[in-house]
Amino acid sequence: MNCAETIEPPIDMNCAEPAVMKTPALLPNNQIRLPMGLLGFEQIKDYVLLANPAEEPFAWLKVQSNAALAFVVIDPFIVLPNYQPDIPDADAAFLGLKQPDDALLLNIVTVHGPHRATVNLKGPIVINRITHVGKQVIIANANDYSVQHPLPVNESVV
Amino acid sequence: MLILSRKSGESIVIDGRIHVKVVRVEGDVVKVGIDAPSDVPVHRQEVYDEIQCSNQQALTRQSTPLPKLVGSA
Numbered sequence: 001m002n003c004a005e006t007i008e009p010p011i012d013m014n015c016a017e018p019a020v021m022k023t024p025a026l027l028p029n030n031q032i033r034l035p036m037g038l039l040g041f042e043q044i045k046d047y048v049l050l051a052n053p054a055e056e057p058f059a060w061l062k063v064q065s066n067a068a069l070a071f072v073v074i075d076p077f078i079v080l081p082n083y084q085p086d087i088p089d090a091d092a093a094f095l096g097l098k099q100p101d102d103a104l105l106l107n108i109v110t111v112h113g114p115h116r117a118t119v120n121l122k123g124p125i126v127i128n129r130i131t132h133v134g135k136q137v138i139i140a141n142a143n144d145y146s147v148q149h150p151l152p153v154n155e156s157v158v
Numbered sequence: 159m160l161i162l163s164r165k166s167g168e169s170i171v172i173d174g175r176i177h178v179k180v181v182r183v184e185g186d187v188v189k190v191g192i193d194a195p196s197d198v199p200v201h202r203q204e205v206y207d208e209i210q211c212s213n214q215q216a217l218t219r220q221s222t223p224l225p226k227l228v229g230s231a
Contacts, residue, residue, distance in 0.1 A: 036199060040210035041217075058224050070218050079227070090196040110216040117225050120216070123209040136213075142205050147212045152228040 031132055032061070038071075038108075038136045039123065049073075049106075058109060061125070073106040074119055079151055085124055086140035095128045095135055104129050115153050121145035 030049045037044050044063055051059035057078045063069040076083045085105070087097075097103050104127040108120045122142040127134035139145070162170060169179040177193040192200050 038213050039206060040213045055224050057227065068219055071213075071216055072218065072222070072224065094196045108213060108216045110212065111218070111222050111224060114223060114225055120209065120212045122205065123212070136209070138201055138205055138209060147208045151225070153225040154228045 029132075031064075032127055032134050033132060034125070034134050034136065036135055038125070044069075059106070061106065061108075072109040072111055072117075073125065074109050074151075076105055076107040076119065076121065076124060079119065080121070080149075083121065083145075084141070085121070085137075085145075087126060087137055088140050091126065091135060091137045095126060095133060096131060097126075097128055102129055103127065104134075109151065110148065115155055117151045117153055118146075118148040119151055120147045121149045122147045 032047045032049055034045050034047065036042060044065075046064040048062045048064050048067075049059060050062060057074055059073050061071045061073045076085075087103070092103075095103070106125045106127065108123070108125065109117055110120070111117045122145050123136050123138055125134050126137045164170065164180045166180055166183050169177055171177055175195055176198060177191075179191040179193075181189040181191045183189075194200055
């Protein structure tokens with residue numbers, strides 16, 4: 001991923017992102033800045049979003065300064081088409097979101113083992129697709145959702 | 159911890175820009191109104207704690223094999 005170091009990479013098919021995700025989940029150049037960090041990790045603000053087609057629909061949000069540290073994330077609408085997070089106006093304004101399509105949502109997955117994974121639906125990471133600035137938002141309707149919503153893991157595959 | 163007594167309708171100002179007002183007191187429930195700039199995160203403590211705890215559990219320190227989801231190739 002050397003091309004990720006270029007802020008605005010030239011159009012070059014050799015440098016293209018891996019053909020990823022059935023959904024428009026990834027951002028060009030994949031750099032994401034969370035000015036407030038994640039809750040509990042307020043000091044870590046710079047991340048790189050990576051996806052491996054073999055691991056779809058999961059992706060990795062890696063800490064830029066320490067690639068060994070990462071969070072597994074997922075586009076929540078893949079697993080919950082009816083997910084309706086209520087993003088507070090103040091957060092939308094902070095992120096400069098003018099319309100819903102400006103936002104990319106990624107929810108953090110906890111992998112408990114080969115057969116159990118859960119996703120946090122109360123605190124999605126909302127990212128402005130244009131600026132690549134994001135924030136972990138506590139949704140206004142957090143009471144309707146779980147912080148450990150079970151994902152439908154295929155028991156037959158390890 | 160600084161402890162202040164406030165009556166319903168009275169406020170506290172923090173740092174000249176965060177206003178905390180006791181809107182109403184009903185039995186053991188206190189309704190609090192908060193006016194803060196949009197860059198100041200304000201959360202209910204328990205939701206904040208829950209998400210923080212979930213984030214800490216979710217952090218991976220090495221490449222972890224990911225489960226296969228039902229329906230994915």
